[in-house]
Amino acid sequence: MAHAALTPGEFALSAAGLRVLRGGRAILDGFDVALPTHRLIAVIGPNGAGKSTFFNCLTGVRRPSSGRILFNGEDITGLPPNRISQKGIARSYQITNILPNATALENVRIAAQSRRHAWSLLTHHRAYRDIIDKAEAVLHQVSDETDESTIDLAVTGDAQRLRGRSYAEIAREGGGILSTMRAVRAASLQQLIDESAPRLQALLAEGVTTIEIKSGYGLTLADEAKMLRAARALAQAYPVTVKTTFLAAHTVPPEFTGRADKYIDTIIDDWLPTLHDEGLIDAVDVFCESIAFNVAQSERLFDAAHDRGL
16 A cells, blocks of 8 residues: 555545564554545555554554654644544554443543543543533434433443442443453453553553552453453553552452352462462452452451462
């Protein structure tokens, strides 16, 4: 897909001479492309051809070593992902179901947040109610049949908690921790790393130097280990201090339904020593809640963690 000349304004999105080096090897080498408006374009190639690297450059996830990218005549080369997203360019990832219960409202809310609010650790929660209101207004414009009760049922996760719903109510409808658990179990270690990297980069761009990453969405030994290994890999790849928290006691997984005590025993006797010996755990947490674990169960796990110096 090479073009001899690229005229600003002739194409909605164009790239000229893109070159990306990794370990001294060119992943992209002099790549040119011009994408006209109102067209669907497919980029096809074998694994390792540089397709993902190209899209990462377009969306700001990766800065090219040389070359430039134009969008509607504006040079956007090297802009951070949030700035590029605000201009209307975004990408989806190969894990299309990482949040399988994400609703239409959540999708619109994310777009509204990206377009109107520079994400900030300090202002995010203060702006959240305003973002939800704007997302609902868009849905009402799209369909007169989208009434308030339908929207209320559609909202998941933090938005439902913001509206005052309890964790128990969300869990009874199939949302919350268990819905995310299914997606995490289906994902590979590399997929978790790839999905997390842009989020970490956005935090680094705001000056964050230390983050906590919790497990607790795999709820098997293999999947909890996968989450913690992804956290360690991110810590090695980026200039940030990452502290890992082992949260296998987040909720009772389907395999242990009705056997919360047995699940805590399994964590204490098997998972905790295995993962701690591998160097994956910095701290331990428990979800002490009526739908999860009681005080006695929480104390047993904390005592076991304390015995290991955690």
